[in-house]
Ligand code: SF4
């Protein structure tokens with residue numbers, strides 16, 4: 001599966017809320033698939049990925065909030081010590097995101113401006 005860096009966070013904090021029904025259903029499928037198959041190989045990519053494919057903000061392969069999400073993506077790359085093009089199992093990527101982002105001040109630094117931050121901060125995983 002191809003994921004942009006900050007979606008390693010969003011997938012773990014997803015509780016069924018999203019931009020619209022299509023996005024939410026698609027995100028639910030992704031989360032269920034990764035939950036059932038944590039060994040799934042994930043390649044970290046720049047630009048629109050699997051969750052973006054059903055998002056109303058995906059404008060022909062580019063996010064309409066590009067500046068904001070680019071900054072989150074860069075923050076996650078740095079915090080996790082990974083690079084675009086790296087491939088690793090979902091469970092390893094998710095664990096690294098928990099340790100290096102959710103359990104540190106990086107969470108607010110990376111996600112603080114996101115409209116879902118309050119919800120994600122109060123969501124236990
Ligand atoms: S706060 Fe926003 S970017 Fe961060 S995990 Fe939640 S939905 Fe994703």
Ligand code: SF4
Nearest residue numbers: 052055057058063069
């Ligand atoms: S298109 Fe933008 S807002 Fe939509 S899921 Fe992708 S990064 Fe998030």
